[in-house]
Amino acid sequence: MAAHTDNAIVIKAPFDLVWQMTNDVESWPWLFSEYASAEILDRTGPTVRFRLTMHPDENGTSWSWVSERTPDRETATVQARRVEPGPFEYMNIRWTYTPEVGGVRMRWQQDFQMRPDAPVNDEAMAARINENSVTQMNRIRELVERAAAGVAERPAARVGPDLTGTNALVTGGTRGIGRGITVALARAGATVLACYRQDVDAADDLARELKQHGDDNAVLRADLSDPDEIDRLMAQVRERVGTLHTLVNNAGAISHIPFESLPVDEWHRVIDTTLTATFLLTQKALPLLPDGASVINLGSRVATVGIPLRAHYTAAKAGMVGLTRSLAKELGPRGIRVNVLAPGVIDGAGITAEKRAQYERLTSLGRLGQPDEVADVALFLASDMSRYVTGETIHVDGGI
Numbered sequence: 001m002a003a004h005t006d007n008a009i010v011i012k013a014p015f016d017l018v019w020q021m022t023n024d025v026e027s028w029p030w031l032f033s034e035y036a037s038a039e040i041l042d043r044t045g046p047t048v049r050f051r052l053t054m055h056p057d058e059n060g061t062s063w064s065w066v067s068e069r070t071p072d073r074e075t076a077t078v079q080a081r082r083v084e085p086g087p088f089e090y091m092n093i094r095w096t097y098t099p100e101v102g103g104v105r106m107r108w109q110q111d112f113q114m115r116p117d118a119p120v121n122d123e124a125m126a127a128r129i130n131e132n133s134v135t136q137m138n139r140i141r142e143l144v145e146r147a148a149a150g151v152a153e154r155p156a157a158r159v160g161p162d163l164t165g166t167n168a169l170v171t172g173g174t175r176g177i178g179r180g181i182t183v184a185l186a187r188a189g190a191t192v193l194a195c196y197r198q199d200v201d202a203a204d205d206l207a208r209e210l211k212q213h214g215d216d217n218a219v220l221r222a223d224l225s226d227p228d229e230i231d232r233l234m235a236q237v238r239e240r241v242g243t244l245h246t247l248v249n250n251a252g253a254i255s256h257i258p259f260e261s262l263p264v265d266e267w268h269r270v271i272d273t274t275l276t277a278t279f280l281l282t283q284k285a286l287p288l289l290p291d292g293a294s295v296i297n298l299g300s301r302v303a304t305v306g307i308p309l310r311a312h313y314t315a316a317k318a319g320m321v322g323l324t325r326s327l328a329k330e331l332g333p334r335g336i337r338v339n340v341l342a343p344g345v346i347d348g349a350g351i352t353a354e355k356r357a358q359y360e361r362l363t364s365l366g367r368l369g370q371p372d373e374v375a376d377v378a379l380f381l382a383s384d385m386s387r388y389v390t391g392e393t394i395h396v397d398g399g400i
């Protein structure tokens, strides 16, 4: 058996606003009444992968699953599916946006099948979806129409530092943790430049998101394993913003190779991209760093505990700690703070279910970290709230 639901509503608001608000997954806990949180796990091209967690049900259970959606602005459609189907055999959702006089018709078509052991069958789930779609669509219509009338702004999710008037550079800002930090800094009001090496789709996607926070934000290409490209990048940074209040040395390289067969080229690739690039970038950035600037170097929990097959990576990350300690002392008299932000295992693309379960068991909090949880600590280090913190390594690892 397969089931199908089809629901639609007309929202009286400009097309772009409807498209933008309903595709801003991070705002879904506000836009929908049923979600307690929406955590972005990965962005690859236009596709966003995210974990939705519902408010606890009557038994106190908070249902949570991973979904994926790919918006296509040209065809005004979104193809979505549950990556973790849970009680469903599968669940696919197609969103269609059709302009109408004075508004937009937003349509949700859901195709699914329940598992034989699911607590409800196809028919009951279809009834549930139909009822809930009316509730959610009405809420969304109301919020979007109020935003169109200028009377409803999405409330600030949390109070955080205000970085308005500051400039930041985040290396490797287009994916994973770097993207989380880039977006968090931009949301906090900073003008952010992010660099990447090769993934143009991820860069374009970030550029689109950054535009929402200010026209001066930009995404620049530079391969940091090449000192000439670092020079070129810093010349662009100088030209675009002149001063850098926050420098986040985030880009890094990793591979898994037994020590006995680790080629020297691979040793250099990892050390160059991680440690040498941090040295060169920070050195070239010095003339741009004002009194009170913050340098944040991404380290790793494994730098202090070690891990098999990653001798080159852990050596680079441990080197980051020494570099940071010395720079904190050397640059402290100029009021520049330098710290290491050392994540544990952070959720992202490429973690197998088996690895996830293994890491979850090792972590005190019983789950992987999210990029925004690392970004929150980066916000702290970028802001005045950490004005007396330097030379420090802050682990953000859920107690692994």
Ligand SMILES: NC(=O)c1ccc[n+]([C@@H]2O[C@H](COP(=O)([O-])OP(=O)(O)OC[C@H]3O[C@@H](n4cnc5c(N)ncnc54)[C@H](OP(=O)(O)O)[C@@H]3O)[C@@H](O)[C@H]2O)c1
Pocket: 171, 172, 173, 174, 175, 176, 177, 178, 195, 196, 197, 198, 199, 200, 202, 222, 223, 224, 225, 249, 250, 251, 252, 253, 254, 273, 298, 299, 300, 301, 342, 343, 344, 345, 346, 347, 348
């Ligand atoms: N993820 C974790 O669990 C974890 C744990 C501990 C520490 N860390 C550290 O946190 C940092 C970010 O990790 P992540 O897992 O979020 O990384 P990621 O998802 O692999 O993203 C890496 C980013 O760095 C860029 N990049 C890679 N090599 C580059 C180069 N040579 N020049 C310029 N940019 C380059 C990539 O750009 P392209 O996509 O264009 O190549 C991308 O934007 C790294 O320093 C990592 O060692 C991560």
